Amino acid sequence: MTAPAPPLPRHGPAPSAIGRRRWLLGACGAGATLAGCGAYQGAKQLAKAALYPSVEVLKIDVHADAIINPDDRGGALPVTVRIYQLGAREEIERAGYADLVGQDRTVLGATLLQRYEFVAYPGESAAHAFPIKPEVRFIALLAVMRKPPAPAYLLLDAMSFGTRGITLAFDRDRMVLAAGPKPLERPRR
DSSP: OOOOOOOOOOOSOOHHHHHHHHHHHHHHHHHHHHHHHHHHHHHHHHHHHHHSOOOOEEEEEEEEEEEESOOTTSOOOOEEEEEEEESOSHHHHHOOHHHHHHHHHHHHGGGEEEEEEEEEOTTOEEEEEEEOOTTOOEEEEEEEOSSOOSSSEEEEETTSSTTTOEEEEEEETEEEEEESSOOOOOOOO
8 A cells, every 4th residue: 555645835825815815906906996086086076175165155134224225205115135146147247137127037047046035124134044056156136126226236256255145235226235245347238
């Protein structure tokens, strides 16, 4: 009877260990790839936030004199204020006051992302807050009065006022931006 042959010396890991190493290397590679994508997305979002800071709420403080929007006898009437959140400014710059008062949604078309309104009452002060959509680039404020005010509306860069908000003042037949960023220049018609 012959003795069994001695086992051959192994050079390298067992086949099952090779499979585990390949799996581990593949998992590490996939993890690194996903981490890289996540880092890229995070860096992209950070850069976007730095260039276009997100303002989530528009705060408006309102102060109205005792006589605003006077009727034919000089009595005070309330003023409706419309807030337009716009993706672009071209449509509102082409629109006239009567067009905005009568058919604002049609005139502004796809540039209108959101519309809010509130009423300013004679002799009162109030505070309002309105959510802002992330894609908004411009805010327009329109005072609906008996006689068209000059200017017809105020146009603001949506990123310019930050968390401070704005203050609107009403005196007789005009709306004034009393505090906040300077309104944008509009082209002459």
